[in-house]
Amino acid sequence: MIEIENVHKSFGRLEVIRGVSMAVDKGEVVSIIGHSGSGKSTLLMCINGLEPIQQGSIRVDGVDAHARGTDLNKLRQRIGIVFQQWNAFPHLSVLENVSLAPRKVLGKDRHEAEEIAVRQLSHVGLQDKMNVSPGKLSGGQQQRMAIARALAMSPQYMLFDEVTSALDPQLAGEVLDTMRMLSQEGMCMIVVTHEIRFARDVSDRVAFFRNGVIHEIGPPEQVIANPQKPETIDFLKSTR
Ligand code: ADP
Ligand code: MG
Numbered sequence: 001m002i003e004i005e006n007v008h009k010s011f012g013r014l015e016v017i018r019g020v021s022m023a024v025d026k027g028e029v030v031s032i033i034g035h036s037g038s039g040k041s042t043l044l045m046c047i048n049g050l051e052p053i054q055q056g057s058i059r060v061d062g063v064d065a066h067a068r069g070t071d072l073n074k075l076r077q078r079i080g081i082v083f084q085q086w087n088a089f090p091h092l093s094v095l096e097n098v099s100l101a102p103r104k105v106l107g108k109d110r111h112e113a114e115e116i117a118v119r120q121l122s123h124v125g126l127q128d129k130m131n132v133s134p135g136k137l138s139g140g141q142q143q144r145m146a147i148a149r150a151l152a153m154s155p156q157y158m159l160f161d162e163v164t165s166a167l168d169p170q171l172a173g174e175v176l177d178t179m180r181m182l183s184q185e186g187m188c189m190i191v192v193t194h195e196i197r198f199a200r201d202v203s204d205r206v207a208f209f210r211n212g213v214i215h216e217i218g219p220p221e222q223v224i225a226n227p228q229k230p231e232t233i234d235f236l237k238s239t240r
Contacts, residue, residue: 001025002047002157002190007056009039009046016042017053018212024190026156029183031199031220032192034209035235040192043209044159047190048079061156077105080150081159084166088134088145094121095130098149106153113152120148124178140171144178151182158182160191196239200224208232 002024009017016039024030032040045051047058049065049072058065065075088097099117102108108116121130124144129137137145143163150158160179164172176198183189183202193199199206199220206223208216208231216223216232227233 001061002188003057003059004043004047005057005059007043007046007053007058009042009051009053016212017046019056020212020214021056022207022214022217024157024188026188027186028204029187029189029191029202031203031206032190032209033194033196033199033206033223033235033239034215035238038209039212040209041161044081044161044190044192047159048076048081073105077153078155079157079159080147080153080155082143082146082150082161082163084162086142086146086149088142090133090135092133093131094126094134094137094145097134098145098152101149102152116152117148120151121145123151124148125174138171139167140174143167143171143175147175147178147182156188158187158189160189160193162192162194165194194239196224196236208235210235 004020004022007017007020008015020043034040042051046053053066060075060078063075064070095114095117098121099113102113102116103110121127124147126141126144126148129141134142134145164175167175176195180202203220205217206220207214208223210231216227216229223232227236
């Protein structure tokens with residue numbers, strides 16, 4: 001599980017995470033919603049050790065992500081992350097892009113790495129696109145390639161940061177369907193999203209972020225369908 005305890009994070013004098021605690025169990029899907037600038041992306045970066053924290057702790061399966069001596073490469077293998085945009089290597093095929101990390105990071109030989117890539121690209125419905133260059137893919141296909149690339153490392157957890165916000169609704173839908181499939185397979189996911197309907201349908205819990213704290217957290221039946229705090233109500237109104 002991922003255990004986030006009283007995390008504080010500043011950029012210079014600006015404190016953007018101001019005491020966040022949350023535990024995410026294996027198999028759970030937690031969505032994070034909230035205004036832009038509330039610290040959602042920063043929290044994801046802290047979880048996989050891409051950004052240092054000033055106070056508190058983050059444990060991933062018991063391993064302190066920010067302790068001196070923690071092997072960050074190993075930690076990041078356990079946690080796949082997909083961003084709004086991922087710049088694939090344009091001169092490599094889709095298959096080569098997805099098999100790169102298993103080769104370079106996991107030390108798989110080309111044959112084995114490509115087998116993994118084929119499996120994960122098929123998993124996200126891109127079996128017909130393996131040999132094209134990434135530039136030939138639609139935005140939705142590019143995001144599914146990015147998901148396949150993360151899955152190729154056999155992560156225990158997946159973090160998603162507004163992976164559909166650059167896509168028009170139809171292409172967003174195919175990416176959300178892929179994420180829904182992963183959740184049904186039991187993947188543990190933390191999903192930062194503007195897609196309130198997705199958060200409502202797929203999440204076990206929803207956290208509403210506000211000014212660097214979790215303002216309200218609970219099952220979607222509460223936070224989305226019956227929010228308890230006026231600020232949550234206002235935020236949800238602003239997304240309609
Ligand atoms: P969200 O993802 O909720 O929109 P972010 O986590 O991206 O919010 O940003 C939270 C705050 O931290 C914002 O005020 C943003 O400007 C600031 N911030 C984010 N990244 C950096 C950085 N690398 N350096 C300085 N300030 C940053
Ligand atoms: Mg963000």
